Amino acid sequence: MATVPLSSAPGKWIMVSTIMASAMAFIDGTALNVVLPSIQKSLQASGTDLFWMLNAYLLMLAALMLIGGSLGDKLGRKKIFIAGILIFIGGSALCGIAGDVTLLILFRMLQGIGGALMIPGSLSLISSSIDENERGKAIGTWSAFTTVVTIGGPILGGALADAGYWRYIFFINIPIGIAAIAILWTKVKESISEEPDHTLDYIGAFAIAGGLAAVTFGFLRIPDIGFNNWQVYTSLGIGVVLLFAFIWIEQHSRHPMMPLSLFTNMTFSGANLLTFFLYAGLGAGMLFISLNLVQVQGYDQLQSGMTFLPFTFLMVLLARFAGTLADKYGPRLLLTIGPAIAGTGLLFLSFVGQTKGPAAYFTTFFPGLVIFGLGMSLTVAPLTATVMGAVSDHYSGTASGINNALSRIAGVFANAIFGALAVLFFTGALQKEIPGLPLSTSDKQAVMQQAGELGNARPPATLTTADQEKVTRVYHDSFITAYQQIMRISGALGWLGALMSVLFIRNSAVSSRKK
Structure with missing residues (x-):
């Protein structure tokens, strides 16, 4: 053109x-x-x-x-x-x-x-x-x-x-x-391909969208529920199968x-x-x-x-x-x-x-x-x-x-x-630092529960100001x-x-x- x-x-x-x-x-x-x-x-x-x-x-x-x-x-x-x-x-x-x-x-x-x-x-x-x-x-x-x-x-x-x-x-x-x-x-x-074939590959689109969604969901669930959970296994398994299916579909489709x-x-x-x-x-x-x-x-x-x-x-x-x-x-x-x-x-x-x-x-x-x-x-x-x-x-x-x-x-x-x-x-870094904190076992557990928040983690409000500062420093480190x-x-x-x-x-x- x-x-x-x-x-x-x-x-x-x-x-x-x-x-x-x-x-x-x-x-x-x-x-x-x-x-x-x-x-x-x-x-x-x-x-x-x-x-x-x-x-x-x-x-x-x-x-x-x-x-x-x-x-x-x-x-x-x-x-x-x-x-x-x-x-x-x-x-x-x-x-x-x-x-x-x-x-x-x-x-x-x-x-x-x-x-x-x-x-x-x-x-x-x-x-x-x-x-x-x-x-x-x-x-x-x-x-x-x-x-x-x-x-x-x-x-x-x-x-x-x-x-x-x-x-x-x-x-x-x-x-x-x-x-x-x-x-x-x-x-x-307007710009359009001069190829005569204008058929769309809906099955391939479904496979790639579903595969990526399932794999991503599986990885995003790991921080909350751990790797050894049926939700993670199922989601990653379905995702991988759909991604391989997408390759197979594209290989055999007349309109990939x-x-x-x-x-x-x-x-x-x-x-x-x-x-x-x-x-x-x-x-x-x-x-x-x-x-x-x-x-x-x-x-x-x-x-x-x-x-x-x-x-x-x-x-x-x-x-x-x-x-x-x-x-x-x-x-x-x-x-x-x-x-x-x-x-x-x-x-x-x-x-x-x-x-x-x-x-x-x-x-x-x-x-x-x-x-x-x-x-x-x-x-x-x-x-x-x-x-x-x-x-x-x-x-x-x-x-x-x-x-x-x-x-x-x-x-x-x-x-x-x-x-x-x-x-x-x-x-992992937090687990190495927590034993050195002058906190009770329950307070240490409360500190660990914030791990999923990463840099936005906040120390428990029940701690003294001095202990909150120590926990904040550990979070940052x-x-x-x-x-x-x-x-x-x-x-x-x-x-x-x-x-x-x-x-x-x-x-x-x-x-x-x-x-």
Whole structure:
């Protein structure tokens, strides 16, 4: 189909609309990390509730993004994109008025459904509409601007949460979404695959959605009821069976939503493996940094959001440039160096212990965040361009859906698995510290019962002020122990992503892209 130059008026309108719509979805992911303490206090949510608030959204993204990309290719990318925006802003409005935790989780799922239709639509519109020799630059521009807005989310979220207005994190999506729809409706042409087969894979969609939901539920139940429980066994077992069933369905379906033939291209497979490992580390790292800053280190929520500014500046400066370099020289070197640097940044952050609060930021969290931001700035645009460039044009929506689904699946598993691990690490550290406390057996049991709250754990109100201070210090030390272990695992995942580039990604597979 006909494409347009990036610098043309149609090209600019495509970029503006896709950036605005995508930014809404990404803002919600990062802003919530910062405002979780306010939501927890306002709605009296438990630690498990917090992970479900994040995972309800990510789960629907992961489960439905594949079919979202496929729908765009087969029914019209602009049409599905607009439908996703409408659902997303509707879910946002409902989240903003939710009166309890259960409703908020349900409405976050509705947001996720909208995001699943919306996010792959943005990249498939760019890939199918912008001239091929400028796609890396276009994706770099998209990456830079969406990341700026994404990292700006914690700053905005922190300011609103400190003022008691955390609900406005959801309401702000409404005017942005309406503006994006207006641009798409009036300025952007429809884009649809030229393939004659427009049949949808409903059975595959059910299998992947059910499998991911069951596996995530199983991991989220572990902190509350332990691993040796029938609910965990049953949920994980059903999830694994459904995920294998999904692979079988896609292998035998005449109309697969995820054509397995795409994975015969080792560069496409390697880029998606890289995405999975890197974004699992990214999701866990950013979540636990935010919780650590607010719950343990004494930052308010605005200060917590401001700590990610170095990340933002590096993305602004380097993401588009990295996309241009990938267009010119190929992505392999950048996709090896970038994830390795990002993993090193997460490793640096794992050595931060108890600090003196915001006054010590530049000698504690700042160096690791700069290294982490540098690595991600070199990675994001080349990675996306590689995924989109390794397949033919009529699979652009499907490829975008697969890659975005994997990044969200990585986030789901990171939050579920790392959340369970964090509770186990926290509990283990707490058990070592409690014998040294001058408390009765019943008081020690009461202290242990708070383990599921992680950094938000509070000492029993029946203790003296001096004993409460001792327990609080033990809680903080135990959380930092868990945080450090999670960050080291996250760093290792970044390095594992770099290894995927070395093993699988070849520049020739992107530069020789078939029409």
